[in-house]
Amino acid sequence: MTHWNHRVIRKPTGDDDGGATYAIHEVYYDEQGRIENWTASPMEPFGESPAELREDIRWFLQACRRPILELRTVDGRETLVPDDDAPDINDGHYFELMDRAAVALDYIYQYLGSHPVLRRHPALRAIYDRAEDALGDLYQAAGRLEFDPAAREA
Numbered sequence: 001m002t003h004w005n006h007r008v009i010r011k012p013t014g015d016d017d018g019g020a021t022y023a024i025h026e027v028y029y030d031e032q033g034r035i036e037n038w039t040a041s042p043m044e045p046f047g048e049s050p051a052e053l054r055e056d057i058r059w060f061l062q063a064c065r066r067p068i069l070e071l072r073t074v075d076g077r078e079t080l081v082p083d084d085d086a087p088d089i090n091d092g093h094y095f096e097l098m099d100r101a102a103v104a105l106d107y108i109y110q111y112l113g114s115h116p117v118l119r120r121h122p123a124l125r126a127i128y129d130r131a132e133d134a135l136g137d138l139y140q141a142a143g144r145l146e147f148d149p150a151a152r153e154a
Helices: 050-065 091-113 116-120 122-147 149-153
Strands: 003-012 020-029 035-038 069-074 077-082
Touching: 003 050, 020 050, 035 077, 091 122, 116 122, 122 149
Parallel strands: 003 069
Antiparallel strands: 003 020, 020 035, 069 077
């Protein structure tokens, strides 16, 4: 089934310094999930109400969580490929991830976990508990990598 989503596209500026611009475009996929086409111009958040605008911005934020696509010319044709310009990971990144997971755990408890609706509705509490457990698992896994550098190669 064909589908589309919003994606961040990196476009080289053509400068000798290797500069680039980043913008959000709609990207269209074929039945096999291969990129088929994309909008020529970047998208702008839009809505016919404040709620629709917020929802559109949410889609833009999701685009920022996906891998960036880079516009390249291959065999004389423009194409999108995953941007392989990923930052290097240093030793401090593992502790930083642990720290952020701990902050996220505290944040979701303060703003969700202590909410009275979760006390009244066990099904909602169960969903919340799974999210909290997943963040705890993330913290523990990052901690294993922080304190066992040999495990980082896996």
